Amino acid sequence: MQQSFDLFFVSSNYHKYQEAKKILQSFGIVLGFFKYDLEEIQSSSLKEIALKKAVQAFQKCKKPIMIEDDGLFIDSLFGFPGPYSSYVFKTIGNEGILRLLKLNRKAKFVSIISFCDEKNHKSFEAKIDGHISKTENGKGWGYDPIFIPKNMKKTFAELNNKNELSHRYKALKKFSNWYLHKMKSDDQ
Ligand code: ITT
Numbered sequence: 001m002q003q004s005f006d007l008f009f010v011s012s013n014y015h016k017y018q019e020a021k022k023i024l025q026s027f028g029i030v031l032g033f034f035k036y037d038l039e040e041i042q043s044s045s046l047k048e049i050a051l052k053k054a055v056q057a058f059q060k061c062k063k064p065i066m067i068e069d070d071g072l073f074i075d076s077l078f079g080f081p082g083p084y085s086s087y088v089f090k091t092i093g094n095e096g097i098l099r100l101l102k103l104n105r106k107a108k109f110v111s112i113i114s115f116c117d118e119k120n121h122k123s124f125e126a127k128i129d130g131h132i133s134k135t136e137n138g139k140g141w142g143y144d145p146i147f148i149p150k151n152m153k154k155t156f157a158e159l160n161n162k163n164e165l166s167h168r169y170k171a172l173k174k175f176s177n178w179y180l181h182k183m184k185s186d187d188q
Pocket of ligand 1: 010011012013016036037038068069070071072085086089141142143144156166168
């Protein structure tokens with residue numbers, strides 16, 4: 001039997017959906033997937049990009065949706081790749097990033113979750129500090145093999161509890177608090 005969903009994650013990236021689905025499951029929220037390659041505006045602000053993606057996703061899906069926009073910000077590169085993280089990963093990749101870095105390897109991952117339905121548009125932002133490893137370690141998607149969260153020795157790709165501490169987890173936790181409260185008051 002086909003499952004029906006109250007909320008859809010609109011993205012071209014199945015890895016992001018899989019993680020978001022697992023995380024939201026732990027808060028009692030069931031998340032469907034609507035695979036769609038959203039157009040991304042050129043902007044230095046993740047928030048602005050997320051806002052446009054959410055509106056576009058709702059117009060396309062016509063159901064309550066969420067989108068996520070992420071960025072890896074590297075201190076010594078003045079925040080690069082930031083809003084260009086997707087493009088940079090597809091072009092120079094982890095190998096290229098490692099070649100660019102010298103002593104200062106501090107970095108952060110930022111996630112913006114944007115929810116949109118007929119009445120609401122809300123965004124939730126979170127970050128995780130860390131640094132870039134010297135080599136690629138572990139088998140993971142995206143920048144997971146090179147990102148080491150603060151106070152840890154292993155990359156996201158090597159950790160088995162990424163979904164309990166990541167930028168995505170933190171933003172989705174904020175979202176869940178708001179969403180579950182909203183569902184309760186919608187019911188009354
Ligand atoms: P959308 O269709 O949802 O936009 P995308 O892959 O283009 O998918 P983003 O622009 O939000 O998504 O993400 C930027 C890139 O950052 C993404 O393509 C990954 O390479 C990387 N990334 C984001 N979150 C990550 C994570 O948790 N672990 C590793 N890499 C991540």
